[in-house]
Amino acid sequence: MAVPHQNSYDVVIVGGAIYGSSLAWWLTTMPNFNGKILVVERDPSYTFASTSHTNSCIRQQFTNEVNIRISQFGAEFIRNFRSFMGDDPEVPELALQSFGYMYLADTPEFAASLKEAQQIQMSLGAQTRHMSAAEIADDYPFYNLDDIIAGNHNKVNEGYFDGGTMFDWFKRMARRRGVEYIHDEVTAMTLNAAGTNVDSITLKSGAQITCGTVVNASGPRALATAQMAGIEMPVRPRKRYTFIFDAAKPLDRDLPLTIDPSGVHFRTDGRYYMAGCPPDEDLDVAYDDFAVDHSIWENKVWPAIATRVPAFEQVKVINEWVGHYAYNTIDQNAILGTHDKVANFVFLNGFSGHGLQQSPAIGRGTAELIAYGEYRTLDLSQFGFARVASGQKFLEKAVI
Known part of the structure; x- marks a missing residue:
């Protein structure tokens, strides 16, 4: 396991698969955001990650407007992948079948x-x-x-694309832009006395890292990560x-x-x-x-x-x-944004099979939220944690 280069980071992302890497890359593209980013990944082979088992499909056939908009941007991102990646000639073009x-x-x-x-x-x-x-x-x-x-x-704009290549280039470009990835595991989080902020995380290797924002991008392990901050969630x-x-x-x-x-x-x-x-x-x-x-x-x-x-x-x-x-047991849709009490704990969870296709738009939106305190390109507030706390479902009929 590698030792982190710093003992303090502006953003610590727990999980480096499609969402951790999408967010990390998008953060580096946000004007005026120059914070230090650490991605902690327990298995850098991603052998058992949901990202590695995906069927790599995208659809616009949802029933809720925001889900449709998310997929429309996803299709735009796939079709213009190299352009979004700065027209780097090394970046392959992605086909959408x-x-x-x-x-x-x-x-x-x-x-x-x-x-x-x-x-x-x-x-x-x-x-x-x-x-x-x-x-x-x-x-x-x-x-x-x-x-x-x-x-x-x-x-x-509905069908199959090479999600593995998209994921690979999220990671590559994030690293090139200064994001630090380490092979380690978050085992604990220390909150402030009021329980309103995660002050630091503890790694399996023993390192303790102070952090400005903690992002739960742990895929199916989202609950275990949230519980370290004293949070329960239905994933x-x-x-x-x-x-x-x-x-x-x-x-x-x-x-x-x-x-x-x-x-x-x-x-x-x-x-x-x-x-x-x-x-x-x-x-x-x-x-x-x-x-x-x-x-x-x-x-x-x-x-x-x-x-x-x-x-x-x-x-x-x-x-x-x-x-x-x-799997989000409440309504099978994403849980995003900040916690209602632990203000610097951010959710990227519960995609219930929609994750890969939604990662361009939701990675971008979450980066905006962290960088600016608000969604700027697409309002994702309907996916907020508040609905979990209140038991109010996000209505989406087209769930596979």
Whole structure:
């Protein structure tokens, strides 16, 4: 473990995966912010980080305006990645493969909900289409649509991108701009006598660091980090399964990221296909529990994909893994901003599977909050911790 260069930092970020690194980089781009930044990462291989297990997709098909705006900026950021990174010729261009999300509705109520969502999205500039089963069949004849009434699909700025490369360059550019990363673990926080400020953090290596602001960017471990500051929060690790499979009869066109009524989702993944789902019993798990339940493929995923796409009756799994959602048990949306009592404790938590796609906009917004005391480009205050304290949910119907 490396020794920190300083014994005091303006910003200490607990966790160096996609959010810790996005925030660190964005802070270095804020005019007039020249504070010292320390990122503490317990596992610099990121082997078990949610970032490493992501499916790297982005969608505008949300039902709340701010989530749609967040994704629209995310798409802009991906499309103009090198430009945002200062036009450095070393930075690769990122492609956004816009095969889109296809939501399928099998009840009149769900179809009506999709229609309402499409109207909200279109009013904000998204190109979502509300489609009848016949229209879906015209575009994608490989689906079995016997039970489907309608669907929503958007092929503009919605699909797959290389999230790993984006994450890598957040880290690289943050370091180049002076952000210090250390391999260590925060084990304790010391508050002032009134309990209104984190004065210092203690590292596993024994070092004690004073800090101006502490940021919880701990992914599924967010609760453990918050509890060091005497804070409770509703974020828990939840398992999510991903399967990469080959098909004996490949489809003749890209498969949209299909959200099946069964709860299984699946899409094109290069020359292969990807499918994912939660377990039937979606329980909190231990931080280090990544055990695979192999029956989920046989009993849940394969029956769903073979029913929806008959060509998938003959497939072979070539890779599978379990990742953790940082699951916000209240409303499955982000928890951001400062704590209502511990004023210098900042949340970047609870993304519940939306994290990678939202990291450009939310990293930027949190950097603004730290640098200027306010959100300047996009108002993210609806995600504030106050709603957790009051039990008021952030309403977002399109949660996968």
